[in-house]
Amino acid sequence: MDYEIKVPEVAEGVTEGTVIAVSVAVGDQVEYDQTLLELETDKAVVAIPSPVAGVVKEILVAEGDQAKVDATIILLDTQDESAAAGEDTVQPEEPAVQEEPEETIPQDEPEEPVAEKQEAGQPAESLDLSPVRRDDRVAPAAPSVRRLARDLGVDIYQVQGSGPGGRISSEDVRLFVRDTMRRVTGGGVQAAGEFAGLHAQRPLPDFSKWGEVSREPLSRVREVTADAMAYAWSTVPMVTQYDKAVIGDLETYRKEHNRGVKEAEKVTMTAILAKVCATALKAFPQFNSSLDLGQKELVLKQYVHIGVAVDTPNGLLVPVLRDAAGKGIEQLAVELNELAERTRERKVLPEELEGGSFTISNLGGIGGNAFTPIVYAPQVAILGVSRAEVEPVWSGQEFESQLVMPLSLSYDHRVIDGAQGARFLRWICRALEQPIELAMKS
Numbered sequence: 001m002d003y004e005i006k007v008p009e010v011a012e013g014v015t016e017g018t019v020i021a022v023s024v025a026v027g028d029q030v031e032y033d034q035t036l037l038e039l040e041t042d043k044a045v046v047a048i049p050s051p052v053a054g055v056v057k058e059i060l061v062a063e064g065d066q067a068k069v070d071a072t073i074i075l076l077d078t079q080d081e082s083a084a085a086g087e088d089t090v091q092p093e094e095p096a097v098q099e100e101p102e103e104t105i106p107q108d109e110p111e112e113p114v115a116e117k118q119e120a121g122q123p124a125e126s127l128d129l130s131p132v133r134r135d136d137r138v139a140p141a142a143p144s145v146r147r148l149a150r151d152l153g154v155d156i157y158q159v160q161g162s163g164p165g166g167r168i169s170s171e172d173v174r175l176f177v178r179d180t181m182r183r184v185t186g187g188g189v190q191a192a193g194e195f196a197g198l199h200a201q202r203p204l205p206d207f208s209k210w211g212e213v214s215r216e217p218l219s220r221v222r223e224v225t226a227d228a229m230a231y232a233w234s235t236v237p238m239v240t241q242y243d244k245a246v247i248g249d250l251e252t253y254r255k256e257h258n259r260g261v262k263e264a265e266k267v268t269m270t271a272i273l274a275k276v277c278a279t280a281l282k283a284f285p286q287f288n289s290s291l292d293l294g295q296k297e298l299v300l301k302q303y304v305h306i307g308v309a310v311d312t313p314n315g316l317l318v319p320v321l322r323d324a325a326g327k328g329i330e331q332l333a334v335e336l337n338e339l340a341e342r343t344r345e346r347k348v349l350p351e352e353l354e355g356g357s358f359t360i361s362n363l364g365g366i367g368g369n370a371f372t373p374i375v376y377a378p379q380v381a382i383l384g385v386s387r388a389e390v391e392p393v394w395s396g397q398e399f400e401s402q403l404v405m406p407l408s409l410s411y412d413h414r415v416i417d418g419a420q421g422a423r424f425l426r427w428i429c430r431a432l433e434q435p436i437e438l439a440m441k442s
Contacts, residue, residue: 003052005036005074007067010046010350016068017041018220019061024074028056036074039067040220044317044353045346054078141168149173221315232377240372240410241421245429247388248403264337269385269405270308270362271333276431277383278304278324281358284424288357290378291415298415307356307376308336310343318376319343320356364388364405373410380415383428384408405432 007017017039024036035047054076061073140161141149148170149156159176161168207213218226232238250272258266281288281304290299304325307318319339321332342348361373362385373384388405409425416424431437 001078002057003054003076003078004072005048005050005076007039007048007069007071007073009069010039010041014041014069014350016066017046019063019065019067019073020045022059022061022063024056024059026056026059030054030056030076037061041350044348044350046350048073050076052076052078140166145170145173152177219314221312221317225315228376229374232374236375236377237413238372238375238410239413239416239418239421240408241418241425242370243407243409243422243425243429244391244404245407245432246393246402247405247432250432250435251388251403265330265334266337267329267333268336269364270360271336272329272432273360273362273383273385273428274306274308274321274324274332274336275327275329276428277358277360278306279431280424280427282325283427284420286415286420287381287411287424289380289415290357291380291412301357303357305355305357307359307379308340309359309361310340312344312346314346317343317348317353318356318359319348319352320354322355358382360385370406370408373408375410375412377412380412381424382410384410 010017018041019037020040021038022036023038024030024034030036030050030053032051032053033049036050037048039046039048056074057077058075059073060075061067067073140163141156145168146156149159152173154173154176156168156173159168159172160166162172163169247269251269254267254269254272261267285300286298288301288304290301292299303323306321306324308321309316309318319342321327321335321339324332327335339348339352356376356379358379359373359376359382361382363371364385364387366387368386369389370386371384373382375382384407386406386408388403390401391404392399393402393404394400407425407428409421409428411421
């Protein structure tokens with residue numbers, strides 16, 4: 001019997017992905033939990049396994065295709081009763097997972113006839129349904145649609161109508177609200193064929209007038225990065241503070257420590273910074289928060305999860321070290337080495353890229369003496385690290401040659417004042433220069 005393999009909901013908020021590899025062919029015998037294809041989503045590359053054993057009867061997608069959650073991608077011929085039994089046990093799980101993304105639309109649909117009935121019975125309504133004019137223009141929408149827009153707090157003149165002559169329907173209003181809310185919460189939503197940050201770009205000139213050009217599609221990771229950075233840059237009033245830490249003694253100790261340990265256990269400066277920042281976030285809790293403007297509240301997180309930017313061939317990804325404040329540097333080093341390796345190999349899980357409350361971006365291994373990292377909303381701060389260099393440092397009596405590491409702290413000025421930013425960054429520098437203080441603060 002035929003068994004439909006559908007795209008599961010691989011992570012919260014993920015609605016589709018790009019097929020980057022198909023691991024089977026028509027006629028192949030597949031086993032339970034065998035990888036059928038790989039899907040690149042907003043979060044990571046995810047292997048889609050087979051929930052049953054069987055023979056591949058038909059493959060409905062190809063490499064490069066977009067596949068939405070709950071879409072059928074492969075048909076299997078489950079040739080025996082055991083496979084059919086497997087279908088009975090696995091299949092009920094899918095509706096529970098797949099219903100959630102579609103939940104809002106079916107519930108909204110019945111409301112439209114109700115609104116139309118209310119339009120016929122307008123005397124019972126106390127709302128003013130007369131056309132709202134702006135510059136002698138009338139909103140091209142029925143009274144019921146204007147009522148819906150008012151109830152939802154929507155300026156109907158901002159809604160793009162999809163009907164004849166630009167007429168606005170109730171569904172246009174709902175889509176506008178969904179689009180706006182997802183942008184505000186960082187989820188993002190895009191029309192077919194474009195990513196969410198595209199609306200901010202002016203039309204490009206015809207570059208071919210000046211010479212030969214070529215085009216290549218953006219990877220899903222690059223699309224998401226572009227949207228997240230554009231959203232942060234346009235909504236977060238950022239300030240960047242700069243400071244330098246003298247790390248000669250710390251670097252000498254780190255190198256000495258790494259001589260006697262395995263490669264996977266070697267301590268990196270990023271691992272040390274993760275511990276220092278985690279401890280600093282406990283001392284300065286406003287840096288471990290998120291701003292909820294809708295509720296006019298500051299969300300203070302009791303956990304400390306440190307995101308670490310990792311450069312991969314497919315773009316920048318930020319895996320997260322969980323509960324960094326409660327772990328030692330050696331444990332953080334082992335976890336970070338393993339997590340970074342899996343991230344570069346595209347084996348990181350989507351949930352390992354979520355939940356960060358503060359981010360570290362270390363470019364010291366590449367070069368540069370300063371940069372301005374962009375806050376990764378809804379976080380409120382990010383630490384940038386540049387290459388350490390030997391510089392003359394005044395000791396109070398004379399200049400001494402010291403290994404100095406430049407640090408750049410960007411933060412959301414709505415949450416953090418300049419004095420707080422300076423104290424936080426100086427705290428980090430002091431902890432790197434005098435590690436005993438870190439142990440005492442912990």
